[in-house]
Amino acid sequence: MLMGIAMLCDKKFLIGVLVLLMVVIPAGGQTESRPHVIVVGVNGMEWDIIRPLLLKGELHNFAEVIQRGVYGKMRTLSAPNCPKVYTSIATSTSPEENGITGFVVAGKTASTDMLKREPLWSILSKNGVTVGMANVPATFPVMPLNGYMISGMLTRGKGCEDGILCSPKLSEVKGGEAVYPPSMVAELEMNVGDFWIDCSRMPAAEELRGKEPEAIDHWLQQVSQVRAQQAKLFDYLLSHHRTDFTMLVQSCEDRVGHWLYPIQPYNAGYDPTLHSVRVDAFPDQYRALDQVLGKVLQYVDRNTYLFIISDHGIKPLREFEEGRRLYHSAHDHGGNTPIIAKHDFEDGDDVPGIFIAIGPNIKRDVRLMGFTVSVFDIAPTILNLYGIPKPTQMKGRVLSEIFETPSSQPAKPSAR
Numbered sequence: 001m002l003m004g005i006a007m008l009c010d011k012k013f014l015i016g017v018l019v020l021l022m023v024v025i026p027a028g029g030q031t032e033s034r035p036h037v038i039v040v041g042v043n044g045m046e047w048d049i050i051r052p053l054l055l056k057g058e059l060h061n062f063a064e065v066i067q068r069g070v071y072g073k074m075r076t077l078s079a080p081n082c083p084k085v086y087t088s089i090a091t092s093t094s095p096e097e098n099g100i101t102g103f104v105v106a107g108k109t110a111s112t113d114m115l116k117r118e119p120l121w122s123i124l125s126k127n128g129v130t131v132g133m134a135n136v137p138a139t140f141p142v143m144p145l146n147g148y149m150i151s152g153m154l155t156r157g158k159g160c161e162d163g164i165l166c167s168p169k170l171s172e173v174k175g176g177e178a179v180y181p182p183s184m185v186a187e188l189e190m191n192v193g194d195f196w197i198d199c200s201r202m203p204a205a206e207e208l209r210g211k212e213p214e215a216i217d218h219w220l221q222q223v224s225q226v227r228a229q230q231a232k233l234f235d236y237l238l239s240h241h242r243t244d245f246t247m248l249v250q251s252c253e254d255r256v257g258h259w260l261y262p263i264q265p266y267n268a269g270y271d272p273t274l275h276s277v278r279v280d281a282f283p284d285q286y287r288a289l290d291q292v293l294g295k296v297l298q299y300v301d302r303n304t305y306l307f308i309i310s311d312h313g314i315k316p317l318r319e320f321e322e323g324r325r326l327y328h329s330a331h332d333h334g335g336n337t338p339i340i341a342k343h344d345f346e347d348g349d350d351v352p353g354i355f356i357a358i359g360p361n362i363k364r365d366v367r368l369m370g371f372t373v374s375v376f377d378i379a380p381t382i383l384n385l386y387g388i389p390k391p392t393q394m395k396g397r398v399l400s401e402i403f404e405t406p407s408s409q410p411a412k413p414s415a416r
């Protein structure tokens with residue numbers, strides 16, 4: 001483990017964390033006096049799909065958190081994609097400032113070595129807050145922190161090429177560490193198994209042609225396996241490595257939406273051999289996510305803050321933005337899957353993210369209108385829960401209006 005730490009410690013803003021490594025919190029050792037915060041991030045969560053399911057009463061856990069908290073849209077970046085937006089969420093700075101401008105930066109897959117602004121987990125760690133992170137996009141190679149980190153989207157490994165998503169299993173990771181501390185790898189292999197770190201790569205056009213139903217079903221089976229593994233991982237981490245701050249991210253929703261969004265024949269790119277096969281594939285992702293949320297909610301007591309966020313939504317293609325490269329994936333995730341929905345529209349307000357918050361002193365059943373919340377506001381708001389002032393480089397603000405008591409400090413957690 002010591003060698004692993006030495007290898008990882010050349011990150012400029014994390015050196016201060018070293019001191020704290022001496023006090024990595026063991027299983028079940030959360031410090032009672034600090035707020036307990038869980039952030040569930042979902043890639044490309046889309047209200048247009050969730051709302052009809054809520055109306056039909058199908059998403060019980062979503063319905064519960066919405067009723068218990070504050071919810072609404074979240075303003076995202078222009079031409080949003082996961083690595084870029086999650087890094088802006090973590091640093092509360094623009095992609096140009098923080099260095100992660102997309103999947104690929106200067107010809108190379110975005111990585112934590114390119115990060116130029118201090119992320120939330122580093123600031124929390126330096127302030128003695130225990131931190132747990134799993135599957136957050138653009139966190140590879142992992143960084144030393146006061147807790148644990150398991151990387152997410154853009155983890156490099158077997159079959160990975162620059163600019164094209166891949167989905168290595170834990171045992172297939174190459175070019176850096178995917179787990180911090182490294183000693184946790186064996187523990188995860190024993191208790192969770194050899195899990196996929198990111199959702200499955202989308203099939204190529206030639207893999208689909210002439211065998212659409214079989215190829216779609218095969219891919220969806222893989223997606224549900226990935227989700228089952230992620231859910232097992234989250235359950236294990238929340239039960240065996242409780243940390244003050246925990247951030248867990250799911251990424252299959254976005255991937256499914258890109259090519260199996262339930263579009264209509266009038267939409268650009270509609271192909272009945274593909275799009276009439278499994279029209280429920282995308283809504284099914286939210287039904288499955290609702291089950292994962294149910295598991296996470298078992299760890300949310302009345303003193304826990306739960307934030308559910310998505311980096312952006314996803315919408316069917318628009319010909320005026322696509323030009324002649326209509327529905328051929330020149331953008332989003334690379335590859336050559338025939339995509340029919342995307343998120344990297346120039347006007348990010350066309351594909352807003354989602355913000356939901358519940359917890360002590362957070363208002364109940366309040367819908368935030370318009371773009372009250374932006375991706376830059378998440379980090380300052382979470383820092384504020386721990387009484388840590390917003391660093392000057394952060395663009396966002398503390399979302400004081402979501403709390404019952406609008407003060408710079410949220411109410412102290414009540415006795416259990």
Ligand SMILES: [Zn+2]
Pocket residue numbers: 044254255258332333343
């Ligand atoms: Zn995407």
